Amino acid sequence: MELNFRDALKERILVGDGAMGTFLFKQGFPIGVPYEQYNIVKPEAVLDVHRQYVAAGAQVIQTNTYQANAVKFSRYGAEDQVEEINRAAVRLARQAAGQQAYVVGTVGSVRDGKRGNVRTLALTDALHRQIHALLSENVDGLLFETFYDLDEMKLALRIAREETNIPVICQFAAEDSGRTVDGFTLEDAFKQLLEDGADIVGFNCRTGPNGILKLIDGLAVDKLTYSVFPNAGAASFVDGKYEYSAGPDYFATMAQKFADRGAHLIGGCCGTTPQHIEAMAKALAGYTPVEPEPALKQNAVAAQQPAVVYDKWDKGRHSGPNILQKVKDRHTVIVELDPPRDLDISKFMAGAQALKDCGADAVTMADNSLAVTRMSNLALAALVQEHIGLTPLIHVACRDRNLIGTQSHLMGLDALGINHVLAVTGDPARFGDLPDSSSVYDLTSFELIRMTKQLNEGIAFSGKPLKQKADFIVGGAFNPNVKHLDKAVQRLERKIAAGADYIMTQPVYDPALIERIAEATKHLEVPIFIGIMPLANGRNAEYLHNEVPGIQLSDAVRARMAGLEGEAGRAEGVTIAKELIDCAIKHFKGIYIMTPFLHYSMAVQLTQYVHEKTLAREDV
Incomplete structure (x- = not known):
C-alpha cells in the first residue's frame, strides 16, 4: 500500500x-x-x-x-x-x-x-x-x-x-x-x-x-x-x-x-x-x-431533546408514605409471606389481610427462594395492592431472568405502581425442585441495584432514554451470619454505593450479634431492617442451621427448640423471636419478620408485639 x-x-x-x-x-x-x-x-x-x-x-x-x-x-x-x-x-x-x-x-x-x-x-x-x-x-x-x-x-x-x-x-x-x-x-x-x-x-x-x-x-x-x-x-x-x-x-x-x-x-x-x-x-x-x-x-x-412525559396514567400509585418515609418517623415492620407452591392462593391472601389488619407496614414476597418454584410474586403483589391495600415489596432475583427479562419485569412492576423491590442474587437452580433448569445470572445483585436505579433516571438497561422515569425504592440483602462481619459490611457498603435505599438482613438468632451489627453499621445512612424469623419446631431449627445458606442459629436457641413440635414449637419460636425483637428495637427502627410455612398467625403476633413495645418506649 x-x-x-x-x-x-x-x-x-x-x-x-x-x-x-x-x-x-x-x-x-x-x-x-x-x-x-x-x-x-x-x-x-x-x-x-x-x-x-x-x-x-x-x-x-x-x-x-x-x-x-x-x-x-x-x-x-x-x-x-x-x-x-x-x-x-x-x-x-x-x-x-x-x-x-x-x-x-x-x-x-x-x-x-x-x-x-x-x-x-x-x-x-x-x-x-x-x-x-x-x-x-x-x-x-x-x-x-x-x-x-x-x-x-x-x-x-x-x-x-x-x-x-x-x-x-x-x-x-x-x-x-x-x-x-x-x-x-x-x-x-x-x-x-x-x-x-x-x-x-x-x-x-x-x-x-x-x-x-x-x-x-x-x-x-x-x-x-x-x-x-x-x-x-x-x-x-x-x-x-x-x-x-x-x-x-x-x-x-x-x-x-x-x-x-x-x-x-x-x-x-x-x-x-x-x-x-x-x-x-x-x-x-x-x-x-x-x-x-x-x-x-x-x-x-x-x-436529543427530552421526550414529553406522559402523565395521565397514575400507575395505581398509593398516596401514602413509602417505607423510607415511614421508617424515618417510627419503628416499621415488613413481613415476609412466601408465595404458595400451589395454585391455591386463599391462605396467602388471608395471611396478607391479617397482616394488614394488625398493622404491618408492608408485605414482602421472595422470588422462588431456595430455587423452589412458587407462584409469581409480581401477580400476588398486584393482588395484595389492589384488594387488600397493603404495600407489596417484592424480591427480584438475578437467577431467573436475563437482562431482557429483568428490565421487562421491572417495567411491568412500574406500570402496576409496585415500586418497592429487593435485589437478590438468588439460590442456584440446580439445588431447587427443577435442577435441570438454567441459572442465568446476567447481573450481580450490585448491578441489579444500579440498573434498577438507572430506570429512575429515565434510562433503560441499554442506555436508551425512556419517556418516563420510574420511582423504584431498591433494597439490598445483607447476611451478617458470617465469620468476618467487617468484610460483610464492606460488601454492604458497595451495595449502598450502587444505589441501595435500604437493607434487609438474613434472620438473626443472637442478641449479641444484633448489637455487633448495630455497632458495625452505625456509620451507614440507609435504614436497616433486622431479620427475625420465628422457628416452627425443633426440626425446623436444625434444618435452618445446617442446610440453609446464610442462616446460623446459636447453640442456646437450638437447645431451647430441641424436640419441640406443633403448638409447643411455634409458641417457643415466638417467645425467642420476641426476645430478639426486644434487642433489635433498641438499635434499629426497621424490623423484618419472616413467616415460616405460611403460619401467618406467628407473624401477626410478632407484628403486634413490635407495635406494643415501641409504643411503650415512646410513652416513657
Missing part, C-alpha cells in the same frame, strides 16, 4: 472486510471450539475467508481474534494459547492481504456489556495480553469492536497507547439508545476517546445499516470520521441456522449514505459475506461523498 494506514484513513474511504464467524458457520464449520482457535487448528479455513474478502475488494482485513482473550478462552481451557492464536491470526491475515490491504488487529469486548462479570484486574490482564500479542506481529492498526461501555473501551485504548502509536479504531455496539451501557451519551463517549488518542470512532454489530445510520444521524456533532461495520440486518433462527435478510445491493446503497456522513472505513459484521463487501467496494469506487442536508442535523439535535 502506497500510504501508511493513518494517512489512508484520513484521505480515503476504505472498504473493510465482513464477518468471519457467521461466514465460517455458513460454510459448514460447526461451533465446537471458538473460531479463533481455527488460526492454529484449521488455518487454511481462516486464510480462505481472508482471501475471499481481499478478492471482493476489501482494503482492510481484520484478524480472526474477536474473542481471543484469556477470560473468554478460559471457558474452553485455552487461556494459555492466547499469544499463539493472536500471533497466528496476524500472520494469516497478512498472508492473504499481501500488498492489497491493511491488516488491523481485532480486539473484542471482554465484558460483553455485563459490567460486573469480570474484575478489573482480570480485565486489564486479558486486554493487555491480547493487544501485546497483536502488536508483536506488527499490525497496521488496532480495531476495538463490539464494546458496550466507555469504561472498558477507555481501558483498552489506554493500554494500546502505552505500547504503540499506530492507528486505533474504537467501535461501540449500540442500538437506538444514543448511550453506552454505563450511561454516557455517544457524543461524550466519542469526545473522550478522541481526546485519549483514538483515530476513528464508530459502530459495529447489534444492528443493521439502517440502525447505525440512525445512530449517526442522532449525534449532535459535526465532522466526525466514522468507522461502520453493520450486521446484515436482524438475524432469524430457522431450522437450526441463523439467517440474515440484508443483501449486497442494499449494503451498496447504504455504504454511500455512510460515506456521505463521514465514514472513512465501511465494512460488515455478523451475516455479511464477500458478496456484501464486493457490492460496497463497487459502489464506493470513485464515489464522491455528498454533504448531508442541514435539516438532517437539525432533526438530530431535536432528537
Whole structure:
C-alpha cells in the first residue's frame, strides 16, 4: 500500500472486510471450539475467508481474534494459547492481504456489556495480553469492536497507547439508545476517546445499516470520521441456522449514505459475506461523498431533546408514605409471606389481610427462594395492592431472568405502581425442585441495584432514554451470619454505593450479634431492617442451621427448640423471636419478620408485639 494506514484513513474511504464467524458457520464449520482457535487448528479455513474478502475488494482485513482473550478462552481451557492464536491470526491475515490491504488487529469486548462479570484486574490482564500479542506481529492498526461501555473501551485504548502509536479504531455496539451501557451519551463517549488518542470512532454489530445510520444521524456533532461495520440486518433462527435478510445491493446503497456522513472505513459484521463487501467496494469506487442536508442535523439535535412525559396514567400509585418515609418517623415492620407452591392462593391472601389488619407496614414476597418454584410474586403483589391495600415489596432475583427479562419485569412492576423491590442474587437452580433448569445470572445483585436505579433516571438497561422515569425504592440483602462481619459490611457498603435505599438482613438468632451489627453499621445512612424469623419446631431449627445458606442459629436457641413440635414449637419460636425483637428495637427502627410455612398467625403476633413495645418506649 502506497500510504501508511493513518494517512489512508484520513484521505480515503476504505472498504473493510465482513464477518468471519457467521461466514465460517455458513460454510459448514460447526461451533465446537471458538473460531479463533481455527488460526492454529484449521488455518487454511481462516486464510480462505481472508482471501475471499481481499478478492471482493476489501482494503482492510481484520484478524480472526474477536474473542481471543484469556477470560473468554478460559471457558474452553485455552487461556494459555492466547499469544499463539493472536500471533497466528496476524500472520494469516497478512498472508492473504499481501500488498492489497491493511491488516488491523481485532480486539473484542471482554465484558460483553455485563459490567460486573469480570474484575478489573482480570480485565486489564486479558486486554493487555491480547493487544501485546497483536502488536508483536506488527499490525497496521488496532480495531476495538463490539464494546458496550466507555469504561472498558477507555481501558483498552489506554493500554494500546502505552505500547504503540499506530492507528486505533474504537467501535461501540449500540442500538437506538444514543448511550453506552454505563450511561454516557455517544457524543461524550466519542469526545473522550478522541481526546485519549483514538483515530476513528464508530459502530459495529447489534444492528443493521439502517440502525447505525440512525445512530449517526442522532449525534449532535459535526465532522466526525466514522468507522461502520453493520450486521446484515436482524438475524432469524430457522431450522437450526441463523439467517440474515440484508443483501449486497442494499449494503451498496447504504455504504454511500455512510460515506456521505463521514465514514472513512465501511465494512460488515455478523451475516455479511464477500458478496456484501464486493457490492460496497463497487459502489464506493470513485464515489464522491455528498454533504448531508442541514435539516438532517437539525432533526438530530431535536432528537436529543427530552421526550414529553406522559402523565395521565397514575400507575395505581398509593398516596401514602413509602417505607423510607415511614421508617424515618417510627419503628416499621415488613413481613415476609412466601408465595404458595400451589395454585391455591386463599391462605396467602388471608395471611396478607391479617397482616394488614394488625398493622404491618408492608408485605414482602421472595422470588422462588431456595430455587423452589412458587407462584409469581409480581401477580400476588398486584393482588395484595389492589384488594387488600397493603404495600407489596417484592424480591427480584438475578437467577431467573436475563437482562431482557429483568428490565421487562421491572417495567411491568412500574406500570402496576409496585415500586418497592429487593435485589437478590438468588439460590442456584440446580439445588431447587427443577435442577435441570438454567441459572442465568446476567447481573450481580450490585448491578441489579444500579440498573434498577438507572430506570429512575429515565434510562433503560441499554442506555436508551425512556419517556418516563420510574420511582423504584431498591433494597439490598445483607447476611451478617458470617465469620468476618467487617468484610460483610464492606460488601454492604458497595451495595449502598450502587444505589441501595435500604437493607434487609438474613434472620438473626443472637442478641449479641444484633448489637455487633448495630455497632458495625452505625456509620451507614440507609435504614436497616433486622431479620427475625420465628422457628416452627425443633426440626425446623436444625434444618435452618445446617442446610440453609446464610442462616446460623446459636447453640442456646437450638437447645431451647430441641424436640419441640406443633403448638409447643411455634409458641417457643415466638417467645425467642420476641426476645430478639426486644434487642433489635433498641438499635434499629426497621424490623423484618419472616413467616415460616405460611403460619401467618406467628407473624401477626410478632407484628403486634413490635407495635406494643415501641409504643411503650415512646410513652416513657
